Amino acid sequence: MPIKSCSAICQDTELLKDLKDLEDYIKDELNVRELLTTTEEGENVRRSAEPNNRELGKRCGKQMKEVCAAVRALTNAQLKEFESNGKVELCGFELSPDDMSIALNFTGAADTLQAESYNGVLAVFDMHQDEGLIREGLARELTSRVQRMRKAAGLSMEDEIEIFYDTADATLKQVITEHATTIRGTLRVDMLEKSKQPAYCTEISTSEEECAGGKITITITKACLHARPECASGLCSDVDALSKALSQVSFDTKSKDSSVKVSVGGADVTLEIGKHAVYTLAALLNSTST
Secondary structure (H helix, E strand, O other): OOEEEEEEEOOOHHHHHHHHHOHHHHHHHHOEEEEEEEOOOOOOEEEEEEEOHHHHHHHHHHHHHHHHHHHHOOOHHHHHHHHHHOOEEEOOEEEOHHHEEEEEEEOOOOOOEEEEEEOOEEEEEEOOOOHHHHHHHHHHHHHHHHHHHHHHOOOOOOOOEEEEEEOOOHHHHHHHHHOHHHHHHHHOOOEEEHHHOOOOOOEEEEEEEEEOOEEEEEEEEEOOEEEOHHHHOOOOOOHHHHHHHHHOOOOOOOOOOOEEEEEEOOEEEEEEEOOOEEEOHHHHHHHHHO
16 A cells, blocks of 8 residues: 655755655655655654674773673764764764764654664654545555556567456446546556447457455556547448457557558448547547547
């Protein structure tokens, strides 16, 4: 499921700026909806220190154990002062940042907030799941199911396909409609209702899936050219036969060809791409709804 937000807390403003520059990448990698950066720590951030045994061992000798205990006993206020001054005196030794590592720790509500600390940065994740996040997570899950079907069928992302679905689950229908842009961006094609699938489409794979308790049947078909009935009818009286013949044409979407020729009832019919025929049913439906 997507994470509502991540707050990066750090006193290094240059580092925070670098994080904002990488915001899109970080959000995508962590599956986070919002990235926040701040130097404000609030009441739930506390520092802890861990001694660098290797460095301190060279200098402290027999007092090593005492110095290490003193390092671990430093309070949050003392550590903040140490960060500001760059030094602190313990047990008669002046310690520098090389002598210890400081971690930021989060003491807030663990049921909805989770934190990770690394190298002076505290990342606090808001794990609360609202309805919007749950539906977004379902959209990602649906695209994942389609990608697995693609792989199982031996298809690559370069293979042109069309995707149809059939479900009685109201939530899944809402997810597909609400996140159509995200789904299209991931799959590079729309998910359309099964009822809109033309009989002439060549099916590649069909799978019955269960997603968040709802059942959905997903069908992958080979992408093909679709005749625009209102335009193609002027070229051929049997639009159904024309559509079937057109669906069998091997057409490269990267091709510069502006027309295709098919044979219907022994007669050749030439169709202009865009005017008489379009590639993918979604393009056809969009063209007729405008």
